[in-house]
Amino acid sequence: MPELPEVETLVCGLRPHITGRTILSVRLGKTDFMDNPAEIERDLPGCKMVSITRHGKFFSIALETPESPPQRLFVHLGMTGHLATFAPSEPEEKHTHLVASLDDGRELRYTDPRRFGRIALFSPTEFQKVLASNGAEPLDISSVEFQRVLGARHARIKALLLDQHVFGGIGNIYADESLWRARIHPARIAARIHPSRLEELRRTLQRLLREAILLRGSSISDYRDADGQPGRFQLRHRVYDREGKPCFRCRVAIRRTTVAGRSSYFCPRCQPSPSSRRSRRQR
DNA sequence: CGTTGAACCTGTTTGC
DNA sequence: TGCAAACAGGTTCAAC
Numbered sequence A: 001m002p003e004l005p006e007v008e009t010l011v012c013g014l015r016p017h018i019t020g021r022t023i024l025s026v027r028l029g030k031t032d033f034m035d036n037p038a039e040i041e042r043d044l045p046g047c048k049m050v051s052i053t054r055h056g057k058f059f060s061i062a063l064e065t066p067e068s069p070p071q072r073l074f075v076h077l078g079m080t081g082h083l084a085t086f087a088p089s090e091p092e093e094k095h096t097h098l099v100a101s102l103d104d105g106r107e108l109r110y111t112d113p114r115r116f117g118r119i120a121l122f123s124p125t126e127f128q129k130v131l132a133s134n135g136a137e138p139l140d141i142s143s144v145e146f147q148r149v150l151g152a153r154h155a156r157i158k159a160l161l162l163d164q165h166v167f168g169g170i171g172n173i174y175a176d177e178s179l180w181r182a183r184i185h186p187a188r189i190a191a192r193i194h195p196s197r198l199e200e201l202r203r204t205l206q207r208l209l210r211e212a213i214l215l216r217g218s219s220i221s222d223y224r225d226a227d228g229q230p231g232r233f234q235l236r237h238r239v240y241d242r243e244g245k246p247c248f249r250c251r252v253a254i255r256r257t258t259v260a261g262r263s264s265y266f267c268p269r270c271q272p273s274p275s276s277r278r279s280r281r282q283r
Numbered sequence B: 001c002g003t004t005g006a007a008c009c010t011g012t013t014t015g016c
Numbered sequence C: 001t002g003c004a005a006a007c008a009g010g011t012t013c014a015a016c
Helices: A004-018 A037-043 A124-132 A143-151 A157-161 A173-179 A195-214 A274-282
Strands: A025-026 A048-055 A059-065 A073-075 A084-088 A097-102 A107-113 A118-122 A255-259 A262-266
Touching: A004 A048, A004 A059, A004 A084, A004 A143, A025 A037, A025 A048, A048 A143, A073 A124, A143 A157, A143 A195, A157 A173, A173 A195, A173 A262, A195 A262
Parallel strands: none
Antiparallel strands: A025 A097, A048 A059, A059 A073, A073 A118, A084 A107, A097 A107, A255 A262
16 A cells, blocks of 8 residues: 555655665565566675665665675565564564565565565666656646646546656555545546646645655555554545545545546545536536 | 556455 | 455556
8 A cells, every 4th residue: 555655654764774784694485576586685685775765656775785786676565565674583474575684683574465566676777767767756746847747638637646657656545635635526637627726736735745744654454664653644534435424525425436447535526527517517 | 648457466344 | 154245555468
């Protein structure tokens, strides 16, 4: 589930525990979600973790060794991925697929029950390619840029919000929550949304993401931060997973539909559907 | 350019 | 209780 706020929370929590640490040895479990497990096993030992950075929904750890060229460990958590440090004495969780022993005596462990995540060791060039295919950072995108990437698109607004080539970091929860707050139906065609409403969407989205980061993300079932704590933003959800419950603004029952292949929650009164807007205009 | 549905995997919840 | 279906924060690919 991890979307931008959850990944940001995890990365900030991880940073003090891993920067400056050197990896002594690596043990792998299932590797079908890794691009190059053999290289990871061979090259990671001896590497010093210099920095950790979030990029949309994924993050990367910059690695250095005295002899070989710098590399980057790419990590995408998928739906159920998690990375944290533990004392070696702590029992290993089920579905632990990577364990790295560190020079401070602790272990960095990656767990992922569904294995929808992705781990890869990239050269700077390869990593640049991955970065380039990722869309704009929604947290600080400008009004002009937001308009440029959405204004001419004839796709549904929710499909575009979820498209990681357009924005990096928005997932199903924050897409629905931002659309409810901006009163836009998820199936509206982006190019037909008035620029002033798109601007409202941008502002509300940025406010939402910042607030979610302050509350350390949304924990639906298994998301936890680097210290094992759940987030609290799920308490602020207004539509996500609220089918049949009253809208926080108008009390009308929240509906669920499928847009872009994903469950989409919306208020039928506050977020009028494209077809009902069309018939209203004809009258 | 777009959309849809299936696939990848495990676990939990819901309904009969 | 038991079992099957539906569903889950994600991405990718083929087919239309």
